[in-house]
Amino acid sequence: MNYICSNCGMSVSVTTRQAKCPCGGLWDLDFSPPKFSFDEIDRDEWSMFRYRKYMAVSDDIWRDISLGEGMSPVVRLDENVLLKMDWFMPTLSYKDRGAAVLMSHCKEIGVDYVVQDSSGNAGNSVAAYAGKAGIACEIFVPEGTSPRKIAMIRAHGAHCTVVPGTRDHCADVCREKVEKEGVYYANHVYNPFFYEGTKTYIYEVFEQLHRMPKHILIPVGNGTLFLGAIHALEHLLWSGVISQMPQILAVQSENCDPLLQAAVQGINQPVRVVPRPTLAEGIAIGSPMRGTAILAYARKYHVKFIHAPENRILEARAALAKKGVYCEHTTAANYAAYMQYCERNGVAEDCLITMCGAGLKSDH
Ligand SMILES: Cc1ncc(COP(=O)(O)O)c(C=O)c1O
Ligand SMILES: [Zn+2]
Structure with a gap:
C-alpha cells in the first residue's frame, strides 16, 4: 500500500518512516474500500475491527494490538x-479508534520507538497502544494539560514531557525532535x-x-x-x-x-x-x-x-x-x-x- 502526498501527488510505500513528503505535504492513503454492505461486517469481532473490510488494515497484527475499542452505544x-x-x-476517549490502527501499522513495519504531541487524549491512546504493542513511546503535552491525562500516559510506560506554552508550540517542539533525530512521528494529525x-x-x-x-x-x-x-x-x-x-x-x-x-x-x-x-x-x-x-x-x-x-x-x-x-x-x-x-x-x-x-x- 502507498501514501500519496496531498500537495504534490508523490507516491511512496507506507513502510516509509518519513512523517511527511519532502515537499512539506502531508500523506494521504492510496486506498479505496469496496462498496459498503452490512454483509461484510465481521459480526464475530466485538471491536471496531469488525469493519476492517473497509479499512486500510492489511494483515492480522491488529489482533495483538486491539484493546476492544469501538462498539460504543x-x-x-x-x-x-x-x-x-x-x-x-x-483510555476513555474516541482517540483509541485511531491509535489502534496507527500502532498496528507501526508494529507491522517494525517501528520500535514513537513520539507524539497531544492535548492529552491522543497521547493517552498512543501511549496505551504502544504499551500493548511493546513499542517505546514519548508524548509531549502542553503545560496546563489535565494532570490525570499525564498520569495515565506515564502509567502506560511512556515518557511524558510537559512543554511550556501553547498546544501549537508543543507540536513544534515534538516535530523538531522528529526532524533532528529521525524518530517515528506517531501523530494523529499527520498519519493517515x-x-x-x-x-x-x-x-x-x-x-x-x-x-x-x-x-x-x-x-x-x-x-x-x-x-x-x-x-x-x-x-x-x-x-x-x-x-x-x-x-x-x-x-x-x-x-x-x-x-x-x-x-x-x-x-x-x-x-x-x-x-x-x-x-x-x-x-x-x-x-x-x-x-x-x-x-x-x-x-x-x-x-x-x-x-x-x-x-x-x-x-x-x-x-x-x-x-x-x-x-x-x-x-x-x-x-x-x-x-x-x-x-x-x-x-x-x-x-x-x-x-x-x-x-x-x-x-x-
Ligand atoms: C475529547 C476531545 N474532543 C475533541 C478533540 C478534537 O479532536 P481533533 O483535534 O482531532 O479535531 C479532542 C482532541 O484531543 C479531544 O480530546
Ligand atoms: Zn509532496
Whole structure:
C-alpha cells in the first residue's frame, strides 16, 4: 500500500518512516474500500475491527494490538439529541479508534520507538497502544494539560514531557525532535492510518441505527474525527446506502476558531488566530495542519461551523451530569455549542452528538 502526498501527488510505500513528503505535504492513503454492505461486517469481532473490510488494515497484527475499542452505544438524551458514548473506550476517549490502527501499522513495519504531541487524549491512546504493542513511546503535552491525562500516559510506560506554552508550540517542539533525530512521528494529525480508525465512528452509527441522523455534531481542533467521519460518509454515499450527506455541525471554541473564521470569511486556509485560554483543551488548535482539506470538505458538504461558548461549558457539563452523563470539558463544549445553536437557529432535530471524552479526566 502507498501514501500519496496531498500537495504534490508523490507516491511512496507506507513502510516509509518519513512523517511527511519532502515537499512539506502531508500523506494521504492510496486506498479505496469496496462498496459498503452490512454483509461484510465481521459480526464475530466485538471491536471496531469488525469493519476492517473497509479499512486500510492489511494483515492480522491488529489482533495483538486491539484493546476492544469501538462498539460504543448510542443513547437518547431527549427528543432531539442522540449521544454517541465514545468515551466508552480503553483510555476513555474516541482517540483509541485511531491509535489502534496507527500502532498496528507501526508494529507491522517494525517501528520500535514513537513520539507524539497531544492535548492529552491522543497521547493517552498512543501511549496505551504502544504499551500493548511493546513499542517505546514519548508524548509531549502542553503545560496546563489535565494532570490525570499525564498520569495515565506515564502509567502506560511512556515518557511524558510537559512543554511550556501553547498546544501549537508543543507540536513544534515534538516535530523538531522528529526532524533532528529521525524518530517515528506517531501523530494523529499527520498519519493517515489514524483516520482509518476514526472512520468507524460513522460505520458504527450506521450499523446501530440503520440510517444516519439528520444532524451530526463533531468537535474540530485538528479534525481527526471530522475527517474520518467525512471519509466514511463519502464511502456510504458512494456505496448507495445513504442518499444524502447529513448536516454536519462542526464545533470550534470561541477562543480558538481558525476554521470557523475562515469559513465565515470565505477563505481556503485557516485564519491566523492567537488562541485564548479555553476549558475545551482538546480543540485549542490554532494551526490545524489539515485545515485546507477540512475547509474544502466543509464547502463541498455545506458544513456549518458553530461556536462553543466558553461561559456555557460548565453549565452544559452540569446539565449532562444531571442526566447521568459525566463528560470532560472539551466534550461538554459540544453540548454547549448545540444549546447555543438551537437558541439562535431553532432546534436542530435528530442530532447526534459525540461524547468523546470522560469526565474524570478533566476534574482539576
Ligand atoms: C475529547 C476531545 N474532543 C475533541 C478533540 C478534537 O479532536 P481533533 O483535534 O482531532 O479535531 C479532542 C482532541 O484531543 C479531544 O480530546
Ligand atoms: Zn509532496
